[in-house]
Amino acid sequence: MSYFEFWPAWFFYLPVYLYVIYLMIRHRSIMLPTAVNPNLAGGKFVGESKDEILNTVAQFLPEYSVKHCLVRNASEIDDAELLKVVEGQLADKDIQYPLVTKPDLGCRGAGVNLIHDRHDLNTYIQGFPPNEAFICQEFIPYEAEAGVFYCRMPWEKNGKIISLTLKSFPKVIGDGKHTIRELIAMDPRARELTHIYYPRLQSKLDLIPAVSEKISLVFAGNHSKGAIFQDGRDNINQTLTETFDQISKRLPNFYFGRFDIRYQNLSTLEKGLDFKIVEINGASSESTHIWDANYNLKDAYRDLFHQFHLLFIIGEYNQKHGVKTQSIKDFYQSYLLDKKLSKLYPRTH
Incomplete structure (x- = not known):
């Protein structure tokens, strides 16, 4: 491990917070990041709905999408009845066991589970907070997972991949x-x-x-949950860049974010083939290659500063061209809800 991999989050990100404050002052706006991708989950920086994002992928990128359904754990329905309702939805969507469950609202891999059978699904339902929603998602049997971070300036024709993280599951x-x-x-x-x-x-x-x-x-492809991250930027080539450039342009007003994908193998991925998009993270994305055990702290901060620099430039441009930012009140309420729910979700697999 690198010496900073598992520092407390508040300590590691302190220089990043200070740099973001500098950018807010420089650009004279606190909420510019929420104008970066106005059509992706309402442009939210935190509290974005995974269901909305997956529906967007299914609508505009059907060949890369995975089947899913949204389930609300309504308090007026007992667990046994809800299990029947969920299995009915799974049958309608033709989603078979094993499958993946994850909270509709949440980040850093909170509450992600691999569900093998009816018993596992019932256990997940029983442990999920009432009146909150979760997603049942088709399991993609590819063992390999990657985070592909794409960025395009709104005034430019083509974008680029600024980070590629190859994930492995110990x-x-x-x-x-x-x-x-x-x-x-x-x-x-x-x-x-x-x-x-x-x-x-x-x-x-x-x-x-x-x-x-x-x-x-570990099953969840999240560094904080124990997955191993490797800097894969040496594998970025023209074909892969063009593939994600075309993918991103098919999403309405999408300029900045990380595609979490499951792929068959590195050879086919480099050719832009045989992968599925399991999630998209927008303005709150991180260049996760920094969690490679061989990466150094100075370069990690340099890369994070660079991505936030790009984020504010895009946000400022979009705002000047009519995109509205999220209100501070709405952002803060979403942040508090995310922090609250993360503690209530079932343990991550």
Whole structure:
């Protein structure tokens, strides 16, 4: 691991916060980032609906979309009845087990679960906060995941990929002798992250996997949840750039954001083939290649400063051309709701 990978968020991002304040003063606006992608989830910086974003992908990029349905955990319906309702929606959308569940509102991988069967789905429903919504999403069997960060200035014809992060999902492999707990302790990286892996695998830690049996330590493609991020910018080529340039231009008024994709393999990805968009993060996107264990802190801050510099330039241009920004009150209420709900969601897989 790099020495700063798991610093407290407030401490790591302190220089970024100060730089953003500088940009707010320089551009004479606090909410410019909310004018960057006005048609993506209402241009929100926080509290954007994943359902709205996935519906946008399905409408404008159907060949890259994944099937999903939105479920509201209504307090007036008991869990058994809601389970029947959800399975009816799954049947209508032709979504089979296994599938992925995730909160409609939320970030940093909060509440993302891999659901194998009806029992898992019922458990997720029971642990989900009442009167809030979650998504059931088709599981894409590709093991590889990536974050493709795209940016285009509104006055320019073509954009570029400013960050490519290749994500991997750590596993331990059974030897028929050691428990999962012991196998984690034997891995030089995993043993430093027991505070992440142990609670998630609590009921399995003392089991002894069979020889060559693979035990996944994390499913969600989020660094804070234990996924491994690798700087993939050396794999950015003209074909991949043109692919995401065309994809982004098909989305209405989209200039800045990260596509989280599942892809078959790196060879086909570099050719712009065999991948699905599982999520789009807009103005609040991060250049996640900075979490590569070999990346240095100075370059990480340089890249984050650069992306916020671009963000404010695009926001200012769009505002001057009639795009309205989100109100501070609405932003703050969305922020508080996001912080509140993140603590109530089921544990991330």
